[in-house]
Amino acid sequence: MTAPTGLTAKVTNTAVTLSWKGSTDNSQTGDAPAYYVYSGANLMATSMGDSVTVSSLLPNTAYTFTVQGYDKDGHASAESAPVSATTGAAASGPMKSAYFDQWGIYGNAYYPKNVATSGAASGLKVITYAFENIDPTSHTCFEAVKASDSTNDSDPNAGDGAGDAFADYQKSYTGDISVDGSSDAWSQPIKGNFNQLRELKAEDPNLRIVLSIGGWTYSKYFSDAAATAASRQAFVSSCINMFIKGNLPTGISGDASGGTASAAGLFDGIDIDWEYPGSADGHAGNHYSAADTANYTALLGEFRSELDAYGNSIGKHYLLTAALPSGQDKIADIQPAAISQYLDYGDIMTYDMHGAWETDGPTDFQDPLHASASDPSPVVAPGNEQYNIDETIKAYTKGDPQYGITGGFPASKLVLGVPFYFRGWSGVTAGSNYGLYEPATGASPVQTYTQEAGIADWKELVAQGLTTGSTVHWDPTTDSSWIYSNGTFYTGDTPQAITARGSYATANGLGGIFAYSFEGDDSSSTLINTLVKSMP
Template identity: 45%
Template structure:
């Protein structure tokens, strides 16, 4: 193949690009050029146009354009030129009225073609259509100047630079990182966002230009940039992560709007929306007709104006409704908020082991969930107008994995395998890989977090701790449900330290839970401690020791579930037959009326916990769940005051 064929065949195959090179980097042309484009394309054929341009200083007194078409593509009718054909080679000559073209001016001709191909090996008056001489190009582009780094994230650095020049055309740029002699990426334009980087790390970059003949410039001057701390901590340096439950809009009548009216949205850095479901193969899905997921709450329910963030009622045929549309409105009002989609939870962790089992299942799981929740391609359920491609794009900033639990028991019926521990690591790595790959196309870092157990035995059984934090932005640690109504003895569900005389059945405390992670390599500043906005309770409790560590006949009656009540329902009990008790050393509080015992956190205990978070260098606080708070966000205010 000749130099001419190599150079111009590639350009013409691009169809809508100029024959003379990439239009964005074309140089001034001393020789005439010819540029092809498809004006229309209907699959089996097309209408083509060729623009003939005289050189910058030399007019044309007649022109002849020649090119080849690949087998299976042919030309029928033509206009503004006379055409002859020999095999697959076509020749077009000017007509009497359009042969004279002033310097720098243009004329054009067109034709109808059949088949999928586009022109190859173009010449105008015997020279290449890109305006070059046709001789081998040995001249390198000029060195790029002005290399600069923009605003970084925890894993990306955006770069930009000034365009290089070339005797023919620049087709792209190579990006180098550090002292490596191998490019980490290439870009057809004068900007690129480098992804997959580590947080709080300084990187150096250089770029060089490349032309169509393969000539490269020297490297540019370097630029350095430092990535940010992972997880986008708030102004006080701590993350404040609140779970919003999709089902809260039913019995609890707690809406996304309540995050705004309570003042909590202004204080949070993150919202975790719970939960997304996965099928038996481990793929994300939303199919109410099978009793799985909640498309109605997520994106189909139309809210009246009094229940929306912006005060405007939903209409029937809007592309997105439900909680997800309200999240978009909340993010518009509070641009600092990150919202992550939580997958699994206690009820929907059944098939996580299947998702993580093989490389193929991990790839399919991540791809399906990324497509549905991050790219926003929601399924349409039951003929409703909501859903469809891209309908929820931009709602979620990342994924929160809530597999309860790898390698050990969780809800009844969950699939558990001995290899879950290693497979969980591989699953997390696959999530990070696909999120970064997608982020490279959007210029955005997508967060990856996970909800982790307090039980040290579950940590040992399910997690290769030291290998996980190259993928996670941060984790949230279960700081509650340490005890509850499933046990026969009263205890505190969220004690900071192991209380004196603790009856078990195992020694649980927040201090023990955090140590189970940090002692195995988890960085403390990327552990976000879970705090409960609800209480656990027992009834039939012996009136001894203020009810603490006493046998009970069963869980206390709760409004929504036996043995549990929201903080806003427990707070009014103080002084209404119940006495408040605290253990300042262990860090917990409870209410007791002589027979019913409630363990809970109030603003005093929240202040104690946020002080412990700060003194131990943890990364913030997580709340389960926001619907348990009072209408004025009393507990969220305490969290905010404690860690900023």
């Protein structure tokens, strides 16, 4: 196998994009399907093509890179001639990010290419890839091809052993849906979403990709993984080995994809989405205990320690983030000041405060920005406050004694969340204000893409013509929007509401704004582009 030639480097802040002329393998046929990228003896990244962005490098630091071709059969080339590059200052400005759902490639046909064509990727700093699961026996990170029972909240074992290695790194992308227009070769060590996200970073070098573990369906075993120092170390090291060092397992469902360092350099950090430490309010069957409060802090400390140790050894800084609860009753079970010392930032899930699980209503906003005297919802025990975003932010930063919340989380590390989906009720009378705060008879109808009563993506409402004109309403007290049509009430964030939340985040010194998730947006990428513009 011949060595790669013509290696060049382009610096963008703390990322370096490398390009080269590929190897040829005279003992086989065709070009080498993959490349290792080194800085000295440190393996920094792998690539399935002839370019890659090495991200999360240290600012104002000199690096020397070489590239080596390899293939699935173990053939390897000599290393290329070296190229040197010195990084600049870290990118500035607010954190703007969005979740990319692993499963969005199926019914929604939402691929990383859609992010690229939206035009928003260049305005985002982070994409959070969701979700990976925790092994029910070993309590470590793992990969599998096994469907979850994710639409059945009453199933206590809905996520046990579930995973989607096929979507992650086995699916062969064709040129029409790939980021760079090329089709995957069958012999590539990794394909799927992982390789497409790598291609996306090559197009937008300032973009970082963070891997999220947990979520609503996959939080069952966090309590077990965090329970002891030994279990925390085993869990954290397994996740770093698999997703940061990139040692993906092979042979899952008979597929040869994966292998040592096959995903090296792809992920720029880890996101912990534990829903919720110490609380019975998570998915049915979730394990929890009072010890979760301290163990959650210790788990984040273990991630910070191990990410820093590995990052320091190769000249990188890895992000550690967390999806944080927004309800006072759930914030009371964590330690805001203590966890903030380990996190680069916290994504607050400032949504899902109300929805059709409140079967008979009254209708209400799923993410009111401010309190309203007209809000008929009960106060959150044991205090006297209702759910709203402003109360959440104050609880994290200043504390709230009536809930035992001590605060102390720096505002500059908090990132405010907005949903790209709407919660809905049916059987809602118009009342005096287009269905707001009125009784209901049940959840809104099942939709084409979301396939769940009581929820509708923005794009589904756009397709029904419900997002413009007389069906859209605005409440200046809560700075929130809603949609009312023929007895159906939807609550979520229109462009006006997203703009208001960006203005609030700026005025209150928050670190940024994020969305859950890309696939809910319309074909014009209305919401993600509004989010990018909402914080200057």
